[in-house]
Amino acid sequence: MTRNLNAAGTILLTVFLFPASLSLFAQQSGLQTSFLVPSAIRTVNAGMAASVAGTIADTEHLPYLKEVAKEAAKEAAKEPTPQTKIFLPTASDLLIQQAEERFRNGKKAFQDRDFAHARTEFDAAIDVMLTASANPTDPRLFESKLEEMVDAIHRDDLSGMGAAAIEDVPGFDKAPLEDIVTMTFSVDPRIKDKVQTQIKTTSSALPLVVNDTVLGYINYFNGRGHRTIEAGLERSGKYSAMISRILAEEGIPQELIHLAQAESGFLPRAVSRAAAEGLWQFVKFRGNEYGLKQTPYSDERLDPEKATRAAAHHLHDLYNEFGDWYLAIAAYNCGPGCVERAVERTGYADFWELRARKMLPIETTNYVPIILAMTIMAKNAPEYGLDHITPDAAIEYDTVVTTSPTNLSLIGDLTDAPISELVQLNPALLRSVAPGNFEIRVPKGTGAQVTAGLDLVPAELRASSRIHRVEAGQSLASIAKLYSASPMQIAAANHLKGGDPAEGDRLVVPAAYHEVMPALRTPRTASKTTMSKAVAASSRTVSSQVITTKAKLRAVRPVHPATATLAQLKDHNRSLNR
Numbered sequence: 001m002t003r004n005l006n007a008a009g010t011i012l013l014t015v016f017l018f019p020a021s022l023s024l025f026a027q028q029s030g031l032q033t034s035f036l037v038p039s040a041i042r043t044v045n046a047g048m049a050a051s052v053a054g055t056i057a058d059t060e061h062l063p064y065l066k067e068v069a070k071e072a073a074k075e076a077a078k079e080p081t082p083q084t085k086i087f088l089p090t091a092s093d094l095l096i097q098q099a100e101e102r103f104r105n106g107k108k109a110f111q112d113r114d115f116a117h118a119r120t121e122f123d124a125a126i127d128v129m130l131t132a133s134a135n136p137t138d139p140r141l142f143e144s145k146l147e148e149m150v151d152a153i154h155r156d157d158l159s160g161m162g163a164a165a166i167e168d169v170p171g172f173d174k175a176p177l178e179d180i181v182t183m184t185f186s187v188d189p190r191i192k193d194k195v196q197t198q199i200k201t202t203s204s205a206l207p208l209v210v211n212d213t214v215l216g217y218i219n220y221f222n223g224r225g226h227r228t229i230e231a232g233l234e235r236s237g238k239y240s241a242m243i244s245r246i247l248a249e250e251g252i253p254q255e256l257i258h259l260a261q262a263e264s265g266f267l268p269r270a271v272s273r274a275a276a277e278g279l280w281q282f283v284k285f286r287g288n289e290y291g292l293k294q295t296p297y298s299d300e301r302l303d304p305e306k307a308t309r310a311a312a313h314h315l316h317d318l319y320n321e322f323g324d325w326y327l328a329i330a331a332y333n334c335g336p337g338c339v340e341r342a343v344e345r346t347g348y349a350d351f352w353e354l355r356a357r358k359m360l361p362i363e364t365t366n367y368v369p370i371i372l373a374m375t376i377m378a379k380n381a382p383e384y385g386l387d388h389i390t391p392d393a394a395i396e397y398d399t400v401v402t403t404s405p406t407n408l409s410l411i412g413d414l415t416d417a418p419i420s421e422l423v424q425l426n427p428a429l430l431r432s433v434a435p436g437n438f439e440i441r442v443p444k445g446t447g448a449q450v451t452a453g454l455d456l457v458p459a460e461l462r463a464s465s466r467i468h469r470v471e472a473g474q475s476l477a478s479i480a481k482l483y484s485a486s487p488m489q490i491a492a493a494n495h496l497k498g499g500d501p502a503e504g505d506r507l508v509v510p511a512a513y514h515e516v517m518p519a520l521r522t523p524r525t526a527s528k529t530t531m532s533k534a535v536a537a538s539s540r541t542v543s544s545q546v547i548t549t550k551a552k553l554r555a556v557r558p559v560h561p562a563t564a565t566l567a568q569l570k571d572h573n574r575s576l577n578r
Contacts, residue, residue, distance in 0.1 A: 064096050064145055068137050095132035096142065099125045103149055116296065122153050130273045173267040180225070184366070185216035198380045205253035206325055208376060209352070213366065217373035222384050228265070229374065230389055235266035237391025239279065243308050250312035258374040259329065260311070262367065268304045268427040277301045278427075280311035290314055297435040303428035304395075326351035326368050334364040397425050398447030404436045404459035413467035414453035415446040433463050457508050461493075466509040475500045483509045 089097075106121030129146050136142035192215055199208045221229045236257070243257050263281040264270035276283045278301040282292060290310035292300040300306045311332075318328035318336060322343075330351055331339040342359035343349050355365045381387040408422050409432070415422075423429070425441040434440045442450050457465050468479055476496070480487040493508045494501070501507055 064093075064100060064141060067141055068093070071138055071141070090135045090137055092132040092134050092136040092142070095128050096136060096145065099128040099132060099149070100145075102128060103152075106153075125149060126153070127275060133273070173270045180220070180366075180370075184213065185220040187212050187215045188219045191215065191218065191222075194383070195376060198383065199376060202376070202379045204255055204375065204379065206255035206372075206375060208372060210376075211352075211369075213369040214372050214376070217366075217370050218377060218384075221373060221377060226385070229261075229377065230386065232261045232265040233378065233386060233389050234392055236261065237393060238395045239266060239268075239304050239308075240391065241394050242305055246305070246308045246312050250309075250316055252312050252315050253325065255375045256315060256325075256329075256371075258371050258378065259315075259332065260308075261374055262370050268307075269302055278307045279304050280307045282307060282310065286314070295435065297431050297433070298428045298438065299430055300428055306428075322349065324349065324351070329368050329371060330354075330360060330364050333367040334361050338364070395425065396444040397441040398444055398450075399439050399441055400447050400450050400454075402434050402436055402438045402440055402454075402462075405433050405463040406436075406438075406440070406454065407433045407463055407465075410454075410457065410462060410466055411440065411442060411450060413469075414450045415442050417443050417446070453506075456506070461508070461510055464511050465493075468507045468509050470501045470503055470505045470507060472503050474503075479507065479509070485509050485511060 102121045102125035106118045106125060109115075109118035109121060126149065129142075129149060133142065133146075192210075195210050195215060195218060199210055202208060239260075240257065243260065244254060247254055247256060260266060260279050263276075264279050266279065268279050269277075270279070270281065271277050272281055274283065277299065278287075280301075282290075282301045284294065284301075287294075287301045287307075287310065290313055292303075292306060292310050294300070315328055315332060318331045319325060321336060322328050322331065322339065327339055327343075327349065338360065339354075342354045346354060346357055346359055348354060348357070351368055354360050355368075358365075377384045377386060381389075408419055408426075408429075411417075411422055411434075412419050419432075421443065422441075425443070426434070429438075429440075453467060454462065457467070466483060468483070470479070476487045476490060479485075479501075480490055489510050490496075490507060493510045
C-alpha cells in the first residue's frame with residue numbers, strides 16, 4: 001500500500017512490537033494488552049519516500065488505525081516544512097485495537113453459530129471500547145467506531161435469532177450517576193443556612209456534615225439532577241424493605257441505602273465502565289470475595305438480595321478496619337488499600353483531611369458528598385419536592401429450584417406471566433435458559449403450580465419445550481404450526497392416541513423453544529429522547545450512550561477524565577477497582 005502526498009511529506013504507517021512499552025502499560029494500567037501490538041505513524045521528508053514506500057504495513061483489518069493514519073497524513077500535508085515526526089498511540093488507541101480484534105473474533109464465532117463464544121467476544125469488545133474512551137487520538141472517530149460496533153452487534157442479534165427473540169434476553173443499564181462523580185457544582189448561598197438548620201434536627205446514624213461540596217450536590221439534585229434522584233427513589237420501593245432488613249441484621253446504618261442509590265440508582269442490572277455490576281456495583285474479584293459467583297448462566301452480583309447481603313458484609317468489614325463510616329464508604333469506592341495508603345502517607349484517618357490533601361481519587365472525594373447530599377434530601381423530602389414520590393411496589397415472589405436446564409418461556413407458560421416480568425424477577429440470570437439447581441423466582445403464589453407443571457415435562461426437554469393450553473377450535477395441526485413443531489412429536493410427547501386434544505388440555509410442545517444468545521453486557525439508556533437532550537452536567541443523560549437492544553446510540557463522548565499519562569490512567573483505574 002503506497003500513498004502519494006504533496007510537498008509536505010509522505011506518511012509511513014508501520015506496525016511493530018514494543019515489548020517493553022506493552023509490559024509497562026500492562027503493569028501501570030492493569031488492562032490487558034495481549035491482543036494487538038502498538039503502531040507508530042512516521043512523517044518522513046520527500047527524499048526518504050522512495051526507500052520506505054515498500055515497508056508500509058497494511059492495516060486494513062484495523063479500521064481505526066488506518067483512518068487515524070489518514071488523518072495524520074492530512075495534518076502532515078498542511079505543514080510548511082517537511083520533517084520527520086513519530087506518532088505513538090495513546091493507551092486508549094491500544095485498547096481500541098484490542099476491541100477491534102475481539103469484535104472480529106465475535107463475528108467469526110457468530111458466523112460459525114458459536115453464540116456463547118460470540119457473545120463473550122462482543123461483550124469484551126464493547127467493555128474495552130468503553131474503557132478506551134479516556135484519551136483516543138481521534139475522539140470523533142472513536143465515537144463513530146463505537147456506534148458502528150454496537151449497531152453491528154444489534155443487527156447480528158436480529159438476523160441470527162429474529163426480532164421477537166430479543167425480548168427474551170435481558171439488557172443492561174448504565175449506572176446513572178457515573179458521570180457526575182468527577183464534577184463539582186456551584187453552591188446556592190440561599191440554601192446554606194437552610195441545610196445547616198435541617199441537619200441539626202435530622203436524626204441519622206450516619207454522621208451528617210455540610211460543606212460546599214455537599215451543598216453543591218444538593219443544589220444539583222434540587223435542580224438539573226432532580227429527576228435523577230426522583231427516579232432512584234421511585235425504584236427504591238422495589239428493594240427498600242429488603243435492603244433495610246439486611247442492613248439492620250448486619251448492623252449497618254440505614255442511611256447507607258443511599259450508597260446503593262449512588263452506585264446504581266436501584267437498577268439491579270447496572271453496569272459501570274469499570275465492569276462493576278449490580279445494585280451495589282461489585283467488580284468480579286470483590287464479589288467473589290464475598291461469595292457472589294459467576295457462571296455462563298448467571299451472575300450473583302446482579303441478584304439484589306445476595307448482593308445486598310455481600311455489600312453489608314463488606315461495609316461491616318471496612319468499618320471494623322477504619323472505625324469511621326466516611327472512610328469505610330470511601331474504601332468501598334476506591335478499595336481499602338487506597339485508603340490505607342492515604343492514611344499511612346499523611347497520618348490522618350479523616351476523610352475530609354485526606355480529601356483536602358488530594359490523597360484520594362477524584363471519584364472517591366466526591367462519592368461521600370453525593371451520598372450525604374442524597375441522605376439529607378431524602379430525610380427532608382418536603383423541602384426538596386420529594387414528598388410526592390410514589391415508590392414502586394415491592395417485588396414479591398416465590399422461589400422454585402430447577403432440577404435441569406429450563407427455559408423462561410416454559411416458566412411463563414406455567415405462570416401466565418410475560419417474559420419481561422420473569423426477567424425482572426431474575427436479574428441475575430444472563431440467559432433465557434436457567435441452569436439446573438438454580439433458584440428461579442416466579443410471581444408470588446405461583447410456586448406450587450410451576451413445580452407441578454414442570455413435573456409434566458421430562459427433565460431433558462425443559463430447556464427446549466413449551467406448555468400450551470388448548471383453546472376452543474384448535475387442532476393438533478394448528479398448535480404444531482403455532483410453534484413450528486411437528487404434530488407427531490406433540491402427539492408422542494403427550495401420549496395422544498388419536499384425534500385432537502380437548503379444550504383446556506395442557507400439552508407439552510417439544511423443541512418449540514430455541515435459546516437466544518446471552519445478554520449483551522452493554523449499558524443502555526432509557527430512550528432516544530433522553531439521549532438527544534444530553535448535557536454535560538446532568539447525570540440524567542450520560543456522556544457515553546450505548547444502545548439498548550432496540551434503541552440506537554446517538555451521541556458518545558469520552559467517558560473518562562482526560563488522562564495524559566499512563567500513571568494517571570493507572571490511578572483512575574485503581575479508583576474504580578473496588
